[in-house]
Structures are given as structure tokens and as C-alpha cells.
Amino acid sequence: MSHWVSWRRQALVIAASEVRRRLLSRGALALLVLAGAPVVLCGVRFALVFTDVGPLENTTEVAYAILYRSVLLRLTVFFGCMIVFTPMIRGDILDRSLHYWFLAPVRRSVLAAGKFMAGLAVTLAVFGATTLLTWLLVTASHGWAELSRKLASPAGLGEPAAYLAATWLACLGYGGVFLAVGIVFKQPIVPALGILGWESLLFLMPAALKKISVVHYVESLLPVAPPEGPLAIIAQPASPWIAVPGVVLVAAAALLFAARRLRRTEILYGVE
Amino acid sequence: MSGSGRIVFENVSKFYGEVLGVNRVTISIGPGITGLVGPNGSGKTTLMNLMTGLLRPSKGRVEVLGVGTDDPETLFRMVGYCTQYDSFPPGVTGLGFIASTLRLHGLSRSEAHERAWRAIESAGLGDAAGRKVAAYSKGMRQRIRLAQALAHDPRVLVLDEPLNGLDPLARAEAIALFKQLAGEGRFVVLSSHILHEVDLLSDQVILIHHGHVVAEGAIRGVREEVTEQPLQVSVRCDRPSLVASRIFEVDSAVEARLHDDGKGLLVRTRDADRFYLLLNRLVVEHGLVLEEVAPADDDVHAVYRYLIEGDGGTS
Numbered sequence: 001m002s003h004w005v006s007w008r009r010q011a012l013v014i015a016a017s018e019v020r021r022r023l024l025s026r027g028a029l030a031l032l033v034l035a036g037a038p039v040v041l042c043g044v045r046f047a048l049v050f051t052d053v054g055p056l057e058n059t060t061e062v063a064y065a066i067l068y069r070s071v072l073l074r075l076t077v078f079f080g081c082m083i084v085f086t087p088m089i090r091g092d093i094l095d096r097s098l099h100y101w102f103l104a105p106v107r108r109s110v111l112a113a114g115k116f117m118a119g120l121a122v123t124l125a126v127f128g129a130t131t132l133l134t135w136l137l138v139t140a141s142h143g144w145a146e147l148s149r150k151l152a153s154p155a156g157l158g159e160p161a162a163y164l165a166a167t168w169l170a171c172l173g174y175g176g177v178f179l180a181v182g183i184v185f186k187q188p189i190v191p192a193l194g195i196l197g198w199e200s201l202l203f204l205m206p207a208a209l210k211k212i213s214v215v216h217y218v219e220s221l222l223p224v225a226p227p228e229g230p231l232a233i234i235a236q237p238a239s240p241w242i243a244v245p246g247v248v249l250v251a252a253a254a255l256l257f258a259a260r261r262l263r264r265t266e267i268l269y270g271v272e
Numbered sequence: 273m274s275g276s277g278r279i280v281f282e283n284v285s286k287f288y289g290e291v292l293g294v295n296r297v298t299i300s301i302g303p304g305i306t307g308l309v310g311p312n313g314s315g316k317t318t319l320m321n322l323m324t325g326l327l328r329p330s331k332g333r334v335e336v337l338g339v340g341t342d343d344p345e346t347l348f349r350m351v352g353y354c355t356q357y358d359s360f361p362p363g364v365t366g367l368g369f370i371a372s373t374l375r376l377h378g379l380s381r382s383e384a385h386e387r388a389w390r391a392i393e394s395a396g397l398g399d400a401a402g403r404k405v406a407a408y409s410k411g412m413r414q415r416i417r418l419a420q421a422l423a424h425d426p427r428v429l430v431l432d433e434p435l436n437g438l439d440p441l442a443r444a445e446a447i448a449l450f451k452q453l454a455g456e457g458r459f460v461v462l463s464s465h466i467l468h469e470v471d472l473l474s475d476q477v478i479l480i481h482h483g484h485v486v487a488e489g490a491i492r493g494v495r496e497e498v499t500e501q502p503l504q505v506s507v508r509c510d511r512p513s514l515v516a517s518r519i520f521e522v523d524s525a526v527e528a529r530l531h532d533d534g535k536g537l538l539v540r541t542r543d544a545d546r547f548y549l550l551l552n553r554l555v556v557e558h559g560l561v562l563e564e565v566a567p568a569d570d571d572v573h574a575v576y577r578y579l580i581e582g583d584g585g586t587s
Contacts, residue, residue, distance in 0.1 A: 021363065103344075106376050108344070263342075267321060
């Protein structure tokens with residue numbers, strides 16, 4: 001068996017094991033609350049404003065774009081990725097089980113990759129579902145006929161697909177960042193809040209600084225640009241050809257960093 | 273580094289910040305059972321963690337059968353480590369715990385489950401295989417850790433206090449198993465604070481104190497090197513007073529003490545061989561009837577007392 005086949009197999013075993021653990025952990029409840037809250041919010045809105053009179057107004061598309069950016073992207077996906085990815089290593093140190101991974105015939109880089117894959121599998125599935133459900137609930141509030149018409153058109157399918165792609169890209173970027181944060185920091189919430197603060201104030205930043213973020217690239221994939229507000233410094237959105245490889249590179253760099261740190265990590269439970 | 277067929281520490285030091293873990297350790301461990309002996313905090317677990325790559329040496333180099341400890345992919349195909357950490361991944365069952373490790377060794381799901389079953393049954397936990405490890409008793413948790421360390425059939429077994437929490441029957445079974453593995457030419461490195469168990473088990477010992485290796489080797493050899501402490505020989509015979517009266521003809525004799533029952537004596541001598549010659553002479557010339565002649569302090573306990581506790585008294 002070649003090294004690559006062996007590593008892939010080991011990474012998949014680690015990922016499967018981690019997915020089970022994440023779904024059975026206490027963090028899973030917080031994850032479900034985070035992922036479910038926007039769906040409930042949109043469900044309530046759907047119940048209150050449902051009208052079967054169509055056609056779909058442009059304002060609804062903008063309203064969803066605002067909801068997506070301010071709730072789904074900034075809160076749900078951001079904190080969801082934090083909840084899933086930061087305990088991947090830190091949680092094992094805290095419950096004193098990291099040594100079992102270290103005592104297996106597994107390269108630490110493969111361990112990092114397996115854990116990252118597990119986090120991605122969970123977040124892509126959960127937040128992908130949240131994205132599609134919220135979009136459906138908001139769009140369907142103008143009637144089933146209108147929804148069917150929109151879904152049947154190529155542009156209609158493209159819109160939820162673009163939001164889904166943005167969500168997945170955000171999971172990839174934040175996932176990598178939070179995996180690395182979870183290895184370096186004993187209290188990951190502090191740097192996480194720092195990152196959130198930076199990304200929240202990004203609208204005030206010049207174009208060059210906007211590029212040092214995940215959200216700048218993710219938002220460039222949105223099919224409808226949400227309004228930036230009067231104080232914002234407007235910057236040209238990144239092209240998808242830059243945004244997607246850019247975030248992939250950020251995630252790869254973070255994963256590489258995490259793998260290197262993990263190689264140097266020692267089992268010192270007494271001092272953690 | 274020489275000794276690719278051994279476990280080798282070459283001038284290894286480990287510091288936890290400014291706190292000494294082990295200092296300038298140079299040892300070479302061969303097949304068979306090697307006991308690590310030392311008081312709490314002496315560095316036994318640090319040595320084991322260095323041996324398995326859970327810790328990185330601050331200085332020096334560690335190799336296990338020619339493999340560096342920074343190569344887990346190769347190392348843990350031949351090493352099993354039963355740690356002292358009494359913790360497990362949350363929510364895991366006994367069977368799942370072992371099977372998931374075996375899958376990382378490249379076994380298919382069915383092979384891993386089959387082998388995990390065998391390991392669990394040999395650990396006497398067949399009935400509890402499907403139960404969560406968190407609900408196991410301390411002894412069961414110790415057994416499942418042992419089973420996991422052994423499940424992939426390693427050549428090198430590192431066991432940190434492996435008999436802790438085991439009931440007498442399980443202890444006896446574990447001891448028999450370790451001896452069997454050593455008999456097969458495997459490397460069994462274990463630590464225990466129960467000295468008579470180390471004595472019973474070990475082919476050689478490594479005595480550690482304050483992070484330094486104080487002595488290493490076969491226990492009798494180690495004892496003989498402690499020259500500042502006279503050897504103690506217990507003699508059971510029909511006329512102990514005769515032996516006592518002649519003992520100081522041998523200038524290396526230090527002390528003779530009659531047993532309370534009058535049927536033997538304890539002799540302290542710096543040259544056991546000359547004392548044995550004297551005994552032979554007494555048998556031949558005076559018809560002394562010897563019942564038993566046995567060294568009284570060439571066990572781990574005595575060596576521990578002399579080298580670590582600094583006890584110079586007689587037993």
C-alpha cells in the first residue's frame with residue numbers, strides 16, 4: 001500500500017471517529033442551536049408574512065443577503081466553526097485523550113488533516129442545510145408558485161447555490177483558522193473574538209486591509225450584495241477566481257501550521 | 273547511534289521549563305523485562321514518555337530498535353504503550369476504543385473488530401466490550417488499556433504501573449503474560465512502585481533518582497557494584513554459633529548476627545566468595561550441616577534502599 005493510500009485511509013478513520021465524537025459532544029447542542037436559530041427565525045418570518053400573491057420582490061433578495069451576512073456568516077458559521085474546530089486538539093488535551101492519537105502509527109500531519117476533514121464534514125453539512133433552509137423559507141414567503149418559478153430558472157438555482165458555496169468557503173477558511181487557534185491558544189475564545197472584531201470592522205478598512213480576512217473573499221461570492229452603510233469604504237469584491245483559491249490557500253496554510261505545531265506538541269497534561 | 277536492536281537513550285535530558293525531568297541519561301535496553309524503579313517524581317514516566325515520543329528530549333537522542341521517536345508511523349507499528357493516564361476519549365466503548373486504534377494500523381473494519389474482540393476477551397472484558405469505558409471500574413480501565421497496548425502485537429511493550437488497580441488474579445495473569453512476552457524475545461519495559469513485583473518480574477532494572485539513572489543492569493550485578501554496602505548472606509544450619517565464631521577469620525567479614533530461633537545467622541561480608549569457601553571448610557572439617565545459604569539483600573528492595581534511600585543498615 002502506498003503512503004498516500006495509507007495516509008488517506010488513516011485520515012478517513014480519524015475523521016469518522018471525530019465526526020461521531022463531535023456529534024455526541026456537548027458542543028453538538030450549541031452547534032444545533034446556532035444552526036437552528038436562523039432557521040427558526042426565518043420560519044417565524046415565513047409564518048407571519050407568507051402571502052401567495054408573488055411576484056418575488058427585489059427587497060426580499062436584499063433582506064436575505066443582509067440576514068445571510070449579519071446572522072449566518074458573522075454569527076452562525078463563524079461561532080459554529082469555532083465550536084467545532086477549536087476543540088479538535090484543545091479538547092483532547094483537556095480531556096487527556098490526545099496521547100491515544102499520538103500513540104497510533106499516524107503522522108501528526110495526517111492527524112491534523114483527519115481532524116480538519118471531520119470538522120469540515122460536520123460544518124459543511126450543518127451550515128449548508130441552514131443556508132438552504134433559510135433561503136427557502138425567505139424565498140417561499142412570496143408563494144409556492146413564485147418559489148417554483150424561481151427554482152426552475154437557471155438564475156433561481158444559481159442563487160441558493162452561490163449562498164451554499166459562500167457558506168462552504170467560509171467553513172473552509174474559518175475551519176483552518178480555528179483549528180490552528182485551538183492548537184496555539186489555551187483560551188481560543190480570546191483570539192476568536194479578536195478575529196470577529198477585525199472582520200466586523202472590516203467595512204471601515206481600506207481595500208488593502210480588507211484582503212486580510214476570510215469574510216472579504218466569502219462575501220464576494222454572494223449573488224446579492226448587501227448594503228454596506230454610510231461609513232463603509234467600498235472596495236471592489238474579489239473575483240471568484242481569486243476568492244476561492246485565496247480561501248483554500250488560507251485554509252491550507254492554517255492546516256500546515258497546525259500540523260507543524262502538532263508535530264512539536266508534547267503530552268504535558270499536568271501543566272495544561 | 274549504535275544498538276539498532278535495542279532501546280537506546282544517548283545523553284538524554286528533559287527539562288520542564290526549569291524543572292528537571294531526567295538528566296544525561298545514557299542507557300541501552302535489550303529484550304526481556306526491564307523494570308524502572310524509583311520513587312514518585314524520580315523520572316520513570318518521563319523516561320517512558322521520551323521512549324514513545326510523547327515527550328521530546330531537551331537534549332540527546334532516543335531510538336527504539338533503530339527508529340527515532342519522531343517517526344510515529346514506524347515506531348507505533350512495533351511499540352505498544354500502556355500509560356498511567358486514566359482517561360479515555362469521551363463516549364467510547366471498550367470494543368470501539370481498541371478497534372479504532374487497530375484501524376489506524378491499516379486493518380479493515382471487520383479485521384479490526386475481530387482482533388479487538390480477541391484482545392478484549394483475553395483481557396477478560398468480553399461481557400463489557402459494548403459498554404462505555406467511562407462506566408468501567410478502575411481495574412477494568414487498566415485492563416482495557418493493557419489490551420489496547422497489546423492488540424497490535426508489538427515487539428516493544430512499555431507499561432507504566434501496569435498492575436495498578438488489578439485484583440490479585442488479574443495481577444498474576446498479567447505477570448504471566450509479561451513473562452511469556454519476554455520469553456518470546458520481546459522488549460517489556462515496566463515501572464512499578466511495588467518492588468517485590470519488579471523483583472519477581474524483571475530480568476534487569478534501571479534505578480532512577482531525581483532524574484538520574486543511579487544504576488542499571490541485572491539486579492545481582494547491580495547489587496555487587498554497591499561495594500560500600502557489605503553483602504548479606506542468610507545461613508540456616510545446625511551450629512550457627514560455630515560459623516559465627518569462625519567468621520572473622522575471613523577479614524572481609526563485617527558482622528554476624530544469630531537468628532532468634534538459634535538455627536541460623538545473618539552474615540555481612542565484603543567478599544561473599546571467601547565466606548562461601550569458609551562455609552565449605554566448616555562442612556568438611558567440622559561436619560556442619562547446612563540447610564540453606566542464600567543472599568539476603570540482592571533484590572530490588574535492598575538495592576533501592578542502598579542507592580535511593582541511602583540506608584546503610586542491616587535488615
